Amino acid sequence: MAKKKSEGYLSAKESRRISRENRKITNEFEKKRKRTDVPESEYLTEMHDPNNAVEFDNLHTYFFTDAGTVKAVDGVSYNVPIGKTVGVVGESGCGKSVTSLSLMQLLQRPQGQITEGAIRLNLGDKAYDVTKAPDSAMQKLRGNVVSMIFQEPMTALNPVFRIGDQIEEVLELHNTENLSEADMKARTIELLEMVGIANSEGVYKMFPHELSGGMRQRVVIAMALACNPRVIIADEPTTALDVTIQAQILDLLRNLKDKINSSIMFITHDLGVIAEMADYVVVMYAGRIVEKGTADDIFHHPAHPYTIGLMASKPVVGKKIDKLYSIPGKVPNPINMPNYCYFKDRCEMCVEGCDGAYPCEVKLSETHYVSCYRYYDKKED
Numbered sequence: 001m002a003k004k005k006s007e008g009y010l011s012a013k014e015s016r017r018i019s020r021e022n023r024k025i026t027n028e029f030e031k032k033r034k035r036t037d038v039p040e041s042e043y044l045t046e047m048h049d050p051n052n053a054v055e056f057d058n059l060h061t062y063f064f065t066d067a068g069t070v071k072a073v074d075g076v077s078y079n080v081p082i083g084k085t086v087g088v089v090g091e092s093g094c095g096k097s098v099t100s101l102s103l104m105q106l107l108q109r110p111q112g113q114i115t116e117g118a119i120r121l122n123l124g125d126k127a128y129d130v131t132k133a134p135d136s137a138m139q140k141l142r143g144n145v146v147s148m149i150f151q152e153p154m155t156a157l158n159p160v161f162r163i164g165d166q167i168e169e170v171l172e173l174h175n176t177e178n179l180s181e182a183d184m185k186a187r188t189i190e191l192l193e194m195v196g197i198a199n200s201e202g203v204y205k206m207f208p209h210e211l212s213g214g215m216r217q218r219v220v221i222a223m224a225l226a227c228n229p230r231v232i233i234a235d236e237p238t239t240a241l242d243v244t245i246q247a248q249i250l251d252l253l254r255n256l257k258d259k260i261n262s263s264i265m266f267i268t269h270d271l272g273v274i275a276e277m278a279d280y281v282v283v284m285y286a287g288r289i290v291e292k293g294t295a296d297d298i299f300h301h302p303a304h305p306y307t308i309g310l311m312a313s314k315p316v317v318g319k320k321i322d323k324l325y326s327i328p329g330k331v332p333n334p335i336n337m338p339n340y341c342y343f344k345d346r347c348e349m350c351v352e353g354c355d356g357a358y359p360c361e362v363k364l365s366e367t368h369y370v371s372c373y374r375y376y377d378k379k380e381d
């Protein structure tokens with residue numbers, strides 16, 4: 001029986017007990033969320049640093065499933081400074097998307113809930129704690145203040161509406177400038193040109209299926225830019241595209257970055273993709289941040305064995321090798337996380353302390369932080 005448990009099998013009785021308990025927990029959260037007359041004062045907050053667009057502060061996002069609690073994001077803190085690009089990297093399943101969905105309040109509810117922590121969003125004249133904001137307030141922010149570029153453009157576009165109408169719908173929904181219909185069309189054409197679509201008048205009238213994958217992703221990017229958002233989340237925006245188109249879209253995003261004053265959260269499993277783009281990099285592993293710093297810190301002085309492994313598994317142009325390095329093993333089961341460093345079982349650089357509890361964050365420089373026992377001699381306490 002004990003063995004079965006450790007392998008993650010549950011009896012029907014056990015599973016029922018878990019789902020009963022989950023319902024109790026999620027009902028509490030949902031009751032709070034669904035209130036309609038929440039005064040703004042409840043979710044008003046202050047940025048710890050006014051130069052940040054977003055501050056994730058000890059964010060915990062859990063999924064209460066019948067198999068147990070998935071700690072998808074378990075104590076994540078990082079800042080997205082205004083006008084800068086932050087790359088968020090890590091293998092699949094590390095909690096990158098769940099972090100950004102928490103910011104958008106687009107978690108799959110009622111299972112998915114933010115259980116602890118704050119997400120402070122800078123609105124210029126004020127700041128909101130997104131984790132406390134009700135649905136009605138979120139609706140005004142989504143697409144307007146924070147927008148998202150998804151991985152698969154076809155799922156973000158509606159197949160039965162023309163491209164122009166879909167972009168105009170975004171403008172209309174958040175029409176704060178009271179644009180006329182002609183103004184909206186002009187703005188849509190302008191957006192299409194901005195994302196490098198030459199035949200913008202033609203594409204305006206087309207349906208999504210008439211466009212190639214790269215063109216569709218450009219349209220989705222145009223939609224994300226439509227309302228001049230303060231923060232753009234790009235979640236693996238090039239993963240579904242082939243390599244040459246991928247390079248074009250990355251070029252486009254790099255160019256846009258200089259033209260607009262938005263902050264970009266660029267989520268990817270591929271370190272190579274953000275090398276030329278990110279100002280800061282956050283490395284996530286199994287729901288936690290293992291290392292964060294400036295792009296220079298991470299690319300030229302990687303400290304965590306996981307980051308070093310990711311760097312080593314990145315192909316380098318012009319360097320001939322027989323076999324590309326891959327980090328051995330896999331990410332631990334998110335329902336039963338070990339009570340020591342989550343990366344220990346895959347780590348090839350363990351030191352003495354590694355048997356101990358999960359390592360705390362060590363400050364290597366003003367910008368560079370790592371959670372690893374190898375740097376405990378630099379720890380100030």
Ligand SMILES: Nc1ncnc2c1ncn2[C@@H]1O[C@H](COP(=O)(O)OP(=O)(O)O)[C@@H](O)[C@H]1O
Binds near residue numbers: 065099334
């Ligand atoms: N709706 C959900 N229900 C249960 N578990 C989920 C759900 N969405 C994500 N997860 C789990 O949360 C963890 C983090 O997922 P995700 O943030 O999507 O990873 P990635 O870093 O690849 O974007 C994974 O273990 C995933 O299985």
Ligand SMILES: [Mg+2]
Binds near residue numbers: 096098
């Ligand atoms: Mg993801």
